[in-house]
């Protein structure tokens with residue numbers, strides 16, 4: 001488990017003091033994949049780098065598996081850090097060393113015997129699917145393969161925590177999916193706690209169990225990923241989610257719609273996503289509904305449905321229909337032509 005308690009980080013610059021992290025309190029249970037999302041400058045990297053004390057907090061505590069890292073001596077911290085692996089957006093491999101030697105680096109530094117190192121590196125390269133690439137140099141690898149080396153290297157000392165700094169931002173969508181699948185696999189196989197920073201809600205949706213949204217150094221909202229997608233509260237959270245769920249109706253379609261009707265976006269969440277609510281709605285309200293767009297996606301194993309419907313009827317009937325949907329735990333938003 002990771003606990004950040006009143007974590008505060010300030011940077012002294014020529015222009016004055018900049019706050020990177022503003023009194024953050026956060027608990028990340030063991031075995032979770034925890035996403036931290038925010039725009040550039042929100043403080044994501046600062047939080048992540050405080051977890052292994054790459055950045056020294058100005059104040060506050062960082063407790064990993066009941067050990068407060070902020071009070072350790074240099075030597076104690078060096079040992080504690082072996083249990084916290086890290087991967088980076090640009091992989092940070094040593095270009096003059098082979099894949100084998102990149103992965104072996106931390107083990108050699110820890111003074112492990114050569115035979116143990118060979119065994120461990122072979123295991124790790126197998127785990128990340130690079131058995132055939134031990135003797136290659138980073139320049140001979142694709143971006144996805146480089147990140148696999150980064151992951152193998154980070155796992156060398158059998159860490160309990162893996163910190164991921166935008167691990168897929170430099171990768172194409174297909175490679176991103178394969179790296180996310182690998183992270184999911186090692187989280188399950190190794191019971192590894194993963195903390196991942198990203199500005200992509202798609203990555204959070206695909207991979208994470210929980211998420212925190214950061215703005216101006218603070219965590220403004222956090223929770224289970226499904227709950228955040230189904231019931232976002234803060235405007236910034238809604239903005240991030242809209243970027244993944246948003247669907248814009250083409251102008252030609254708006255031209256054809258009945259001016260007396262309304263276009264509503266309905267979010268079917270939890271059990272509402274599995275019930276025949278549209279059918280019930282038509283029976284209960286007397287309106288007509290024409291579905292313009294719809295999709296159901298699964299976050300974790302729970303469905304979340306988004307439908308855009310043109311509803312026609314008298315104003316009272318339409319209002320009744322909206323109240324009916326709200327009463328069935330749906331999210332309802334009346335859309336206007338932009």
Ligand SMILES: Nc1ncnc2c1ncn2[C@@H]1O[C@H](COP(=O)(O)OP(=O)(O)OP(=O)(O)O)[C@@H](O)[C@H]1O
Pocket residue numbers: 011012013018019020021038039040041042043044045046047
């Ligand atoms: N070494 C530093 N010196 C001075 N200011 C810094 C330093 N590192 C970060 N900051 C400042 O702290 C704030 C938070 O930065 P941080 O890099 O943690 O945000 P971020 O959300 O990770 O952004 P990005 O996605 O661009 O990496 C910003 O205002 C940034 O300018």
